[in-house]
Amino acid sequence: MSDELNVRVERGEDRYEVFLDDVPAGFTAFYTDEEGRTVFPHTQVDPAFKGHGVASILVERALEDEAKRGETIVPLCPFVAKYLREHEVSGLKVAWP
Numbered sequence: 001m002s003d004e005l006n007v008r009v010e011r012g013e014d015r016y017e018v019f020l021d022d023v024p025a026g027f028t029a030f031y032t033d034e035e036g037r038t039v040f041p042h043t044q045v046d047p048a049f050k051g052h053g054v055a056s057i058l059v060e061r062a063l064e065d066e067a068k069r070g071e072t073i074v075p076l077c078p079f080v081a082k083y084l085r086e087h088e089v090s091g092l093k094v095a096w097p
Helices: 054-068 078-086
Strands: 005-010 015-020 023-032 038-045 072-075
Touching: 005 054, 015 054, 023 054, 038 054, 038 078, 054 078, 072 078
Parallel strands: 038 072
Antiparallel strands: 005 015, 015 023, 023 038
C-alpha cells in the first residue's frame, strides 16, 4: 500500500496530509511554538484506512521532512511519540515534553 500513498505538507493548514489515489486518508497536525520548534499534537487516519500502516507512513515521511529542514520537533501526539520510541529518524532533533 505504501507505493500508492502520497504525503504532502500543507503549511497554510499546519499539517501533513496523506492521500491514497487522491483520496484523503489522514493527517498529522503541527504548529510552531514560542521557541520555534515544530509541535505535533495530533494524528488522525480515516477509519477506512486503519490497520494498513497509513499513520506510520504519514508520520515517517513528516518526520523525515522535518529532519531535512533542520527542525526540532516536540512529539505531543501519542502516536508520534510511540513512533519515535520505536524508530530512528536520521538527523531529527527531538525535544521530549
